[in-house]
Amino acid sequence: MSNQLSSFLQKISESFNQQQLVKITLGNKRDKSADLKNVFIKPVRIKNTEKLSFTYRNPTQDIFKNYDLKESLILIEKMLQTDFYNADLFTAVNDLHLAIDKNDITKIITKPATLSITATTQQHDKQKVRVVNSTTAVYLHQLGITTAEGQVKKDMQDKFKQINRYVEIIEGIIKDIQFEKNITVADMGSGKGYLTFALYDYLINTLKKDATIVGIEMRDDLVNKCNQIAKNIHYSNLKFEKGTIQDAEVPAINMLIALHACDTATDDAIFKGIQANAEVIICAPCCHKQIRKQMAPENELKSITRHGILLERQAEIVTDSIRALILEAHGYKTKVFEFIATEHTPKNVLIVATKTNKTETAKQESLEKVAGLKKLFNIKTHYLETLL
Structure with a gap:
């Protein structure tokens, strides 16, 4: 030193x-x-x-x-x-x-010295500062997360935490991306709309952006309920439409999001995002049956995959690794990190892909890595490959 x-x-x-x-x-x-x-x-x-x-x-x-x-x-x-x-x-x-x-x-x-000691300098803020304000985010009350006074309900604490975590992640992803004036988002499998409303509110009311979001959901009751709430609180550019991820028509968009889409529905969503030339693709995969059924390595890995629970976990890792590599082969930079599990699934991995100017050599290297993984685990094909 x-x-x-x-x-x-x-x-x-x-x-x-x-x-x-x-x-x-x-x-x-x-x-x-x-x-x-x-x-x-x-x-x-x-x-x-x-x-x-x-x-x-x-x-x-x-x-x-x-x-x-x-x-x-x-x-x-x-x-x-x-x-x-x-x-x-x-x-x-x-x-x-x-x-x-x-x-x-x-x-x-x-x-x-340019700064001085204040009374609060050495106080530890034990109350975490939330990016979502429960008293001012009107959609929270409409969705049953808060009381009329803006207090988070006891049985909704985990959901409120998940919403905040989600907005924090979005904040980190898009802060360095230069979007055009209007940001268009497709939220595939929007469910009850908790995170869809949170994203719209963040883009419109925090970032002051012109934003249009369409939530795709196959259940009529949820589509109708979310559209009514959006109308009640005057979220005029937030719409919900009935449909499946596989059949949804996705125009040119800035962002595609698919959280907890089951098995190959995640691949359908990624495919739609690549097709639409989205600048950002965000997926939280759920279930990994398609690869798990194929995995039958003939090497040392056979000792791992002979145990059902380990086969399942290995299939998750391999499936999402190949997804990330395929995204990289189509010009995206990827990150895979921890999200927050929901009441529907304990899966908590998030795949985030942002558009970059990758060289053809770099893209080819990603495809070669996919081929290497498939050979290692004796996998014939990954569903996302067949779509592309």
């Missing part, structure tokens, strides 16, 4: 112990392709113990962790050696800017 970095860490320790620390930021990432963009650190008090709260800023979600001073200094040192070139320490006395160049030469610039 350089003398300058050691000195910077010492300043953090001193300002923390003297209760003069306001915040720390880490930025200018070393690997420009890395998901971790920034880290923001502030002092908090948890159960009368002083700690440092870390916010790890990622494209799809922020991760929050709390550490004591010793742990924090170790983590900051490591991240400045492997992840970031710059760090800023803001204290009540002065500001320190640490810069590391590509040759790992470090320098510190000291400036007058």
Whole structure:
């Protein structure tokens, strides 16, 4: 560790112990392709113990962790050696800017303090700030999630949590995408409409975008109910139509969403999104029967797939891995990460694909990986391949 970095860490320790620390930021990432963009650190008090709260800023979600001073200094040192070139320490006395160049030469610039300690600086906000406000989001009451006073009902706490998580994910996905003025969305298998209404409200009332959303649902009663609610609260560009994912006509759209579509219905949705040249495709798959029935490896993997429960889990991983690779072969960048399970299914994987300018070589490499997986597990075909 350089003398300058050691000195910077010492300043953090001193300002923390003297209760003069306001915040720390880490930025200018070393690997420009890395998901971790920034880290923001502030002092908090948890159960009368002083700690440092870390916010790890990622494209799809922020991760929050709390550490004591010793742990924090170790983590900051490591991240400045492997992840970031710059760090800023803001204290009540002065500001320190640490810069590391590509040759790992470090320098510190000291400036007058720009921030001050406030009464709330070291308070830990135990009440999570929700992106969806239960008292102002009118659709929540119409859908039976909140009372007339805007209080979330006890039996709807999990649903409210899921809605917030969903909007947080959408926020992370689309914040760097330059949509045209009007955003058009197809929500395949919209069900009771909880997440469809949440997305419309977020696009219209939070982002102030012109948005049009169509929810596709095969159950008449749900289509009629959701259309009536949209009419009641004047969501004029939110419509629900009866139909199946497989048969739905999808025009040119910006986003296609299919949450918990069963088995190959997820593939039908992905196919519709690719066909429509959607800039974003979001799927939460449910059931993976089509591949599971075919999997019969003749290699060491046979020892895993002979157990029913392990075969099922392996089929989920292989099915969704191939889906992600096929999307990449059609010009998308993909991410697969954890969502939130619903009352209908414990499955909690989300596949997110965003349109990029991939080279033909990169696309071909993705197809070769698909072929390799199929050979490894003795799979004849993936349903999505037959659609494309």
